Amino acid sequence: MTDRVRLSRIVQVFGWTGLTSLGGGRSAYFYDAVVMRRPWLKSHEFIQDLTLSQLLPGPSFNNLGVALGVRLAGWRGGAWGALALLVPGAVILLGLTLLYFHVGFAPNTTSAMHGMGAAVVGLVFTTTARMIRASIRGGRAIVVAAAIFVLVGPLHVNTGLVVLIMVPLSLWLHRPRGGS
Amino acid sequence: MTWTFLWLSLICVGGGLGVIPELQRQVVDRFHWVTAREFLDGYTLSQLTPGPTMLVSIFVGYRAHGVLGAFLATAAMFLPTAVLTAVITRHWATLRDRPWARACERGLAPIGIGLMAAGVYTLARSGIHDWATGSLALLAAAVLSTGWLPPFLLVLGAGIVGWLMGL
Numbered sequence: 588m589t590d591r592v593r594l595s596r597i598v599q600v601f602g603w604t605g606l607t608s609l610g611g612g613r614s615a616y617f618y619d620a621v622v623m624r625r626p627w628l629k630s631h632e633f634i635q636d637l638t639l640s641q642l643l644p645g646p647s648f649n650n651l652g653v654a655l656g657v658r659l660a661g662w663r664g665g666a667w668g669a670l671a672l673l674v675p676g677a678v679i680l681l682g683l684t685l686l687y688f689h690v691g692f693a694p695n696t697t698s699a700m701h702g703m704g705a706a707v708v709g710l711v712f713t714t715t716a717r718m719i720r721a722s723i724r725g726g727r728a729i730v731v732a733a734a735i736f737v738l739v740g741p742l743h744v745n746t747g748l749v750v751l752i753m754v755p756l757s758l759w760l761h762r763p764r765g766g767s
Numbered sequence: 768m769t770w771t772f773l774w775l776s777l778i779c780v781g782g783g784l785g786v787i788p789e790l791q792r793q794v795v796d797r798f799h800w801v802t803a804r805e806f807l808d809g810y811t812l813s814q815l816t817p818g819p820t821m822l823v824s825i826f827v828g829y830r831a832h833g834v835l836g837a838f839l840a841t842a843a844m845f846l847p848t849a850v851l852t853a854v855i856t857r858h859w860a861t862l863r864d865r866p867w868a869r870a871c872e873r874g875l876a877p878i879g880i881g882l883m884a885a886g887v888y889t890l891a892r893s894g895i896h897d898w899a900t901g902s903l904a905l906l907a908a909a910v911l912s913t914g915w916l917p918p919f920l921l922v923l924g925a926g927i928v929g930w931l932m933g934l
Contacts, residue, residue: 607919608817609926614883619918635872638879639856644777645848646821653849657856665853673845676818677825681837683812684826696815702903702929704894706922709907711887718880728877735881740888754878761874763866 590660592627597656597664600625602671605652609703613648614640615714617655623717627659630721642750649673731757768800768831772824772843779821779848790823800831817919821845899934 600620608616614637621627636658640650649669656668686692723729735753738744771793779786787810794800801809809826816822821844828840862868895901903925910916 605818607917609815609919609922613819616918623914624917631872631876634876634879636856637883638875639859640852641879641882642875643848643852643855645779645852646776646819646845647779648819649821649845649849650852653852654856657853658860662853662857665849665856669845669849673818673822673841676816676822677841680813680816680818680822680825681829681834683816684809684829684837687808687812687826688830696811696930698932698934699926699930700811700814701894701896701900701934702932703922703926704890705900705903705929705934706907706925708887708891708894708904709909710911710918710922711883711890712904713908713911715880715883715887718883722876723880728873728880732877732881732884735878736884736888739882739885746882746885750878750882753881754875757878758871758874761870763870 590664592659592664594660594663594667597660597668598671601652601656601668602675605672606675608648608676609707614651615707615711617648617651618714618718621655621659628655630718632658634718634722642754727757727760731760768798768828768836769839769843771798772828772840773847776821776844776848786821794827798831800827805830819845897934899932900929903928 604616604620618633622630622633633655636654637651640647640654643650649672652672653665653669657665659668683692719732723732731753735749738749738753739746775786775790775793778789791803791806795803795806806827809823809830810820812826813820813823822841824840824844825837828836828838830836832839859868863872891904895904907921907925910921911918
């Protein structure tokens, strides 16, 4: 398997994504970086890795960075991509932690966070709408996605339980059929 | 502490939000590495900081055992599951062209979309609580759909607007 993207470009773009992914809904930043702004991945490829990163244990943003890195440049892409993604935020948070415990700095930024949170809702909404348009094909996929949305969102059913039920159901609904 | 964060990473499925109650139970109530107030402040800092929210492990690890603690807690939180993801992704890449693997991918795609849509709902419930935040969200969606601004500039700008308006 050949690398789709040079390692140095992955480190650069993943590092920038790690440095600028503010305020929640962080996979949307990745979508913007590797699907919208650069022709590195097709939307359906991104969704495959996003889904995998959500189903596997661990922080999903980091899992997504690893999965995308492996897809774009193999083992080294996964390792360096994840490091580039984590290190900027880790260094900043360590700095803030030192300030908090040694200088007495306390986060009093509720208003700013409310503003950022609202914009992130718009960001994630736009990204999800793009993904749905690009990737959801057929009635079965729409039903599965809608059921998961309703169960995990408005009905607050445990995510793990929903995944446990819906993954086998969706796989069965999308099983290979003769001629397809 | 390292084992605790490793275990927390393994029960962290479908995004970081679900593991927060258990994280708080372990680090505040069980082991007393941080106080409840410190935990809340640490979580707020991790939300303000770019990158995964689970970097809160740095804050807790530092409080418990200094810089080494921060490093170990973070490595335990991210490294094992990253290796697992890399191994599965790599092996999956070799199987991807088989019919059953394609069917799996078709079957899993709506799962990811559904979870992401549910994430939009959850974020909207916590992020939109009056006309001002609702308008900001709509404005952000409109601007982002044009592609004029990179997302972080918009989110940063919205943070400044929120701070100026005292949202």
